[in-house]
Amino acid sequence: MSDLLFFPMSMPDEMLHSRITRYHYLSGNRTEAETFRDLFGSSPFGVGMLPKQINHLAARLPGDMACNLYELISSNTTFPAYRPFLGLSEGMDQEEGGCRVHEVARVPRREATVHRKARICLSCVQQDLLEVGYSYWHRSHHLPGVIACWRHGETLIHACPECYLPFYRKNKLLPNLTEECLCGWSPLSAPVGGSCSDIEMKFAIFAHKILQRNMPPVCSKVLGSSLTRQCKKLGFNHGGLVSTAKLIASIRDKYGDEVLSKMDRAFEQGKLDAWIRFRVYKGQIDMPLARHLIIAFHLFGSAEKFESSLNSEAILAGAAKPASPSKSKGKVGKGSRKDEYRQKIETLLAFKSDVGMEYLWTNAYKATRWLKENDGKWLSAKLSATKREPASAEESFDPRDQLYAETIQAAVEKMYRITKDQKRVNLGNLLKTLPTRVSLTPAVRQQKFPLLSEVIERSLESVWHFRLRRLIWGMVEAIKLNLPLNTNSMSLVSAGPIRLIFVISSLFEWDLEDFAKNGIDPEALLKSTGVSHKWEGPPGYQGPLGGHAYQRKTPIVELLGRAGVDEAS
Template sequence: MFATASARKDDFLPYFPAGFPDETIGSRVSRYHILRGQPTMHATYKQLFDRVPFSLGGMVQRHLENLASRLPGSSAQNLIALQNDSTLQPLYLRFCGDGPHPGNAERDRTGGQVVLPRRMSGDSRLTHMCPQCLAEDENEHGWAYLHRSHQIPGVTTCWKHETKLLDRCPSCNCPFAHPSQLILSAWLGCACGVSIAVHEHSSPELSSIREKEFARFTRQLLIAGPVQLTTSQLITMYKQRAAECGYAWGGGRVNRKALFEKIEEFFGPVLLAKMDPAYGKGKTSGWFHVLSPSACTETPLNRHLIVSYFLFRDAEVFLTHAVAAAARLPTDDAAAGAGVTLETVDGSTEENRRSAELLDELLRIAQRSDYDTEQLWRYQFSSMTRLVKLLPDACHVLDMQIRRAAAKKKRDAAGALKILERLTQHDAKWAAAISSIAHNVYSEDSRPVKVTMKRLIKAAGVPGVSWPTQSKYPLANLAVNAKAESTWHFYARRLLWTLQSLHPDTPVHLVIIHASLEVYKARAVLALFPDVARGAGPSIKVIMAILSSRSISTNWEGPCPEQEFYKAGRAYRLRTSRRGPIGGRAGAPHLSPERS
């Protein structure tokens, strides 16, 4: 490559390593850092990007234009090469870009830069490695390096060796990627002294068939030729393929509930939670934004890939459909998405508007009152007369829409029943998990911490099942309410632990201070245990035995339920008139009887 006339020779880097097949830009920068003698991180970023350190572990790294301008040759061509060969931009733009526009086709072909959003949805910032690939690359190329295909969102296994990818040290559990730091553990090992490449000699964790096929599918899409689609073309391709697979409702719509249930069944909740962290947290409301024109480009890339793999299964099939969709004219997309109402309405724009309004009004009346066309003629005669003048086949359209609405109502009822069955199963799982984990939580041989509902729920986490509202999980909420301890029971456990920990002659006020409890309630509880042996060493087993022998359960209401104690914190009220009126807040004006 030749330098441009405007570039100065002093601006060019003396050396920058060429990329290996499927190598990330972060890997190339890390190798540059090592080959240059490992200067400071700031010095390396200053030389390459003229910026302070930033993350190089995302899907499409920013500030690459600074590096491209410091390489010999055309800056634009260098930037195109960096983005296409060392980042996930080709895969990202296949789903999340808006495609080339006819007026900007020449500019897109030669300009290289693509306007990217400020925040890329689904960019986990994790760095994945395959120890076997590291060892093979070092033998074959002389250098280990990081692969782009391992960093694709949703990919959990190596497509080549069919083993699980690592995103943290197998010894100390330290993540490979750190904010604004280079990833050097592939070459220098982890800070704990473990070499990542050596881990390939241990027995690797094998992956499932779904994980292997998904990894191969995404890699083939990454290395395939560029076929960039507009949003409407991509959505049309999804809908057509969903219709071919039996998930169509008619009118260009997709049965999203049935499609999501099949995807969930196909991958399984555990694997789907790994591929889509939002699903693991129960956030599924925006799952099918891939079919929404306004939100398709903002949908995380991993969800695009999951839906595409489920619908097409083979990358060649996907690319064939993509080429056909890219060749289709925009007017074809609009015609494919048009509904029955627009196709049947003829005449001028004003007539179309009036007939559409009448049709919508009559459909609302029919759905609200459960009418058919015969009843509409009986109770809405004038409106029906005006409509058939504008739209001769209005009765046929109304019949079809009413049947479609009835079918939708039936499907919604069936779907609600399935959701109820699923919630019932999840409710039983949570209730059983909470009941089984409660004993372990109370048996933790450490300084007692109050066993709250939140703590029990966190300890009894069920994989792939989130914790919803109380009304959806009645059995689980009954279980967690029954197993959570009262404040008085917690006071008893904490005070007994403190008594066993301190010297037998420790005064009462020091016992309460070390227990970090409210004074008056703690004194009332301590009065129940004058005969408990002190200073023998804390043991939660002994504490629970003492409580059991005195019939003190987890829902204990205290030694004197009828007694009222002064409240602490924001509920505190004054007990003397030294700083204000008794029962009021501190500093409040004390009014005399005459003024009050």
């Protein structure tokens, strides 16, 4: 029998933290400790996405504990939006419509940090009061990546716009939306919030529908196959693989960097090297929910199409049964294998006719080896028949060569300036300055863009010259802040190896005290060193610099010897 006298009935799309807050005000409890003791039998704790003591609340409610737990999780938390992306545990049997505790345990811990803000839509606050008689907190406003209201198209706020007091406080209940802030501001009398962009609202609608559909968990292989198939269908592929670079570029074009920075913390920090990754780690694709939703919305456009794709992929995965070794051996005979491998070689030659054996060994090793051993005459005849005459000089040159060479030359002059956001002048950064992508092998680039290749080769910067430029900029920043030019100061203003200040100042005989007193002209100081942009560093320097150049000061044998002495003593 339940020992809880009452618990407020859930409002549409209400988060559990909001129901707990309403219980606090309706029960007349004076302190939050009393409310948490009534509901959870414990002292106050952070509610977050899913309270850690939710099973105690489910046990205290009338009725069956398991049914209560399922109802709380599926109706009052954002967990249903996570389910399609969490994968399945090994040996886990999917229950139709079920929601078991171990599914919740698969939510990565990093997702807890997403729920450290409480967000509201001012129009929802006012409309809820008129429609249901109470203003409450919506769970769809707290989905990762969502920054707008799906219903009103307004930007969500997480703090008082007058005094910036945050709505969410750790281990505290949410504020009553019908009461005024400490500064006198009230969400009921405030004007409606600012309107969001069209893409922000469409994404909020997509995330809301994913949450409401309460989709079942799917195998990570099914999810990955569905995403991969759609990427290739839309042209985000490189050969037979998914091109994450093309996918990221398309997402940035659609959303815009400013919006993506608000939706995803890693994007805001510029961590794009592995921003999209389809690899499976511990049975699930290792990406946060916000990024899953961004990619799914970009590829499918609607929750209905996304769910339909998962269902179709699950059917295909279930229907695919591996053939037995005996049957496959009987079906794939010598004749069929010859036809299969010949077709593969002919396909390669159709795309690139002027190829040789080296290209075939690299791109079709298995087919090339079998044909070389069993059908060598056909392979030789095919290669000799597809040889073309070498292209003339006019055909090999790209007409954009002169323009691209001038573009690179202008970019080089800017990139070598000593500024705050300076980057190393390497091949990748130089090619990014071109209006279109030139992703060619060095040999082909040399043939089609000879002027461009010459400018690039002439302009490339060594690692040590880049370190020198960064060090000089760090010295400029330290002098502006009236800091002494030493390793402690350089660690605050520069990301480069801090011991370089002594190594390089000693080499060029710099007077650091005079620099700190009178200041420096960074461009003039760099020019005074007399080194070129291909400088190989201080002669004979072998000291540790950190990163990939880290060197252990004490030999590992000596460290192990010390450990043995310590244990013996």
